[in-house]
Amino acid sequence: MNTIGAPGADALARLRAMQAADLPVHGGRTLAYVYDSGLPDVDRIGREAVAAYAGSNGLDPTAFPSLLQMENELVGFAADLLDAPPEAVGTVTSGGTESCLLAVQGARDSRPDVDRPRMVVPSTVHAAFLKAAHYFGVEAVVVPVGADFRAVPDAMVAAIDEAPERTVLVVVSAPSYAHGVVDPVPPVAAAAAERGIRCHVDGCIGGWVLPYAARIGREVPPWTFAVDGVTSISVDTHKYAYAPKGTSVLLHRSPEHRRPQYFAHADWPGYTMLNSTIQSTKSGGPLAGAWAVVQSLGDAGYEQLTREVFEAVDRIVAGIDSIPELRLASVPDSTLVALVTDGSCDAFTICDEMAARDWYVQPQMSYAGQPPNIHLSVSAATLAHVEELLTALADSVAAAVAAGPVSVDPGIAEFIAALDPAALTDDDFDGLLVAAGLVGGEGAGLDLPDRMAEVNAMLDLASPAMREALLVAFLDRLSRPSRRA
Numbered sequence: 001m002n003t004i005g006a007p008g009a010d011a012l013a014r015l016r017a018m019q020a021a022d023l024p025v026h027g028g029r030t031l032a033y034v035y036d037s038g039l040p041d042v043d044r045i046g047r048e049a050v051a052a053y054a055g056s057n058g059l060d061p062t063a064f065p066s067l068l069q070m071e072n073e074l075v076g077f078a079a080d081l082l083d084a085p086p087e088a089v090g091t092v093t094s095g096g097t098e099s100c101l102l103a104v105q106g107a108r109d110s111r112p113d114v115d116r117p118r119m120v121v122p123s124t125v126h127a128a129f130l131k132a133a134h135y136f137g138v139e140a141v142v143v144p145v146g147a148d149f150r151a152v153p154d155a156m157v158a159a160i161d162e163a164p165e166r167t168v169l170v171v172v173s174a175p176s177y178a179h180g181v182v183d184p185v186p187p188v189a190a191a192a193a194e195r196g197i198r199c200h201v202d203g204c205i206g207g208w209v210l211p212y213a214a215r216i217g218r219e220v221p222p223w224t225f226a227v228d229g230v231t232s233i234s235v236d237t238h239k240y241a242y243a244p245k246g247t248s249v250l251l252h253r254s255p256e257h258r259r260p261q262y263f264a265h266a267d268w269p270g271y272t273m274l275n276s277t278i279q280s281t282k283s284g285g286p287l288a289g290a291w292a293v294v295q296s297l298g299d300a301g302y303e304q305l306t307r308e309v310f311e312a313v314d315r316i317v318a319g320i321d322s323i324p325e326l327r328l329a330s331v332p333d334s335t336l337v338a339l340v341t342d343g344s345c346d347a348f349t350i351c352d353e354m355a356a357r358d359w360y361v362q363p364q365m366s367y368a369g370q371p372p373n374i375h376l377s378v379s380a381a382t383l384a385h386v387e388e389l390l391t392a393l394a395d396s397v398a399a400a401v402a403a404g405p406v407s408v409d410p411g412i413a414e415f416i417a418a419l420d421p422a423a424l425t426d427d428d429f430d431g432l433l434v435a436a437g438l439v440g441g442e443g444a445g446l447d448l449p450d451r452m453a454e455v456n457a458m459l460d461l462a463s464p465a466m467r468e469a470l471l472v473a474f475l476d477r478l479s480r481p482s483r484r485a
């Protein structure tokens with residue numbers, strides 16, 4: 001414990017020591033969660049801007065006018081990028097989830113006449129929209145996607161028309177997280193517009209990179225405000241704008257579309273609360289970090305980074321061809337790649353083997369008849385290591401073939417598949433977590449096995465509801481305070 005007056009060198013040294021156990025955020029070898037430009041100077045500028053504004057409060061733009069200026073400039077940059085009309089407006093939020101939540105909240109509150117609001121989403125929509133449905137009491141009508149993992153316009157429209165008067169929002173993705181494909185935005189947006197319904201395009205992950213992909217001559221399906229009927233777009237600066245964590249932009253076609261997003265409350269004895277986001281007091285750090293990174297890179301920088309990331313994607317796609325046990329789940333429209341196996345080896349084992357080779361790739365569970373697969377969010381920084389990545393993948397596949405498929409004892413499999421999470425007690429969960437190898441016995445903390453394939457294979461057999469319940473129980477057990485006494 002530091003005493004006052006002793007600078008916090010000890011605390012910082014301990015921070016760095018703890019951080020060494022985390023996934024690396026630089027180096028291009030972590031292919032989910034982090035997005036790496038590979039430009040140390042840009043990262044440094046972002047970090048310094050975050051630090052300089054760590055104590056500033058975005059609660060009141062009149063008290064911190066520089067934050068208002070940065071927000072207007074960042075939203076303006078995004079609006080230019082996304083073909084927004086002159087009257088478009090936007091808000092910088094804390095991340096993709098907050099942008100998606102506010103898109104749903106705004107759509108709901110734009111229709112106070114509707115008693116039981118509903119929204120129509122494709123089955124590939126990001127979980128943030130299901131969270132919004134849960135938080136805001138909006139019914140989510142989930143429409144299966146086609147064999148190419150894209151939303152099916154006729155099916156989306158049919159779902160709207162089951163109750164058009166109650167439908168406040170339709171959502172499509174550009175691109176979807178799991179498969180990296182762009183939904184057919186024009187027909188869905190047109191149908192929504194005809195019926196006076198809002199249409200949100202979730203460009204959280206691809207929204208900053210797809211416009212530059214189009215500029216460098218790649219085929220990009222139409223999805224921006226250039227498409228009639230698109231009323232709002234979310235785009236995360238903390239993903240492919242390569243900014244520090246903590247910002248996303250939510251754009252609206254007009255001020256009228258944004259209006260219901262504001263919350264004001266004057267009827268109490270304190271300051272008049274006036275918020276455009278869910279947070280009230282909020283650090284100016286993330287906004288300053290995003291602003292500084294976007295100013296530093298500019299259009300020319302992003303165009304270059306986009307060339308690099310797509311060169312990496314193209315080389316990965318070509319390289320997969322020479323690994324016969326792997327194939328693409330779909331041809332990526334963007335920088336996200338999903339890989340499935342031919343059944344001779346197990347996707348979860350490949351993820352473990354990659355981790356043993358210092359590559360983080362993300363396991364995705366089976367869903368709606370699709371087998372488990374491997375997700376890669378490719379960054380510009382990955383380009384320098386793409387041959388190593390392909391070698392590691394080939395070696396990992398060979399090791400996974402040699403190891404054979406992960407087997408879950410059929411008795412356990414049957415047991416898990418039959419479990420009803422609603423009927424389980426806390427003690428049952430404790431037993432299951434220990435049996436699954438997710439926690440050690442008796443109050444042990446984070447005790448994950450080095451190899452997760454067995455755990456993942458077991459989770460994959462559970463129903464989604466059971467998997468949710470098990471992982472919530474797991475997180476709950478992990479998240480317990482460290483008391484001083």
Ligand SMILES: *Cc1c(COP(=O)(O)O)cnc(C)c1O
Nearest residue numbers: 095096097126128177202204205
């Ligand atoms: C990442 C992501 C989100 C949610 O963003 P967070 O920043 O993780 O809150 C929403 N939609 C898509 C398509 C995403 O990839």
